[in-house]
Amino acid sequence: QVQLVESGGGLVQAGDSLRLSCAASGLSFGNYAMGWFRQAPGKEREFVGGINWNGGNTLYADSVEGRFDISRDNAKNFVYLQMNSLKPEDTAVYYCAASYTAGWHIRRRVEQYGYFGQGTQVTVQL
Helix, strand or coil, X not given: CCEEEEXXXXXXXXXXXXXXXXXXXXXXXXXXXXXXXXECCCCCCEEEEEECCCCCCEEECCCCCCCEEEEEECCCCEEEEEECCCCHHHCEEEEEEEECCCCCCCCCCHHHCCEECCCEEEEEEC
């Protein structure tokens, strides 16, 4: 079965960096666009960013544009989220997601992704 396993979360100070990793298995990874979502307590899950099947296109939420960077390694079935200049408002559980999407397009809505990981906690303190 499809498994997405996130790692790399933790407790950091404002201004620090973190790199999240997501290991994918049970799917033809190169056929999937990948996304990162996050959910803070009491809030809905929101799109953070996404990357198309071959890494040629990325898309970010306005709140993280210029600070976060998504990349993927199709040979290893990994997708990464490099987070720089972290802010307290970035505190959330971060989820990796897979969407069976070919071409250039990147989807932004939760319901457009068929698979999610279990999440990893990121906490940013002042």
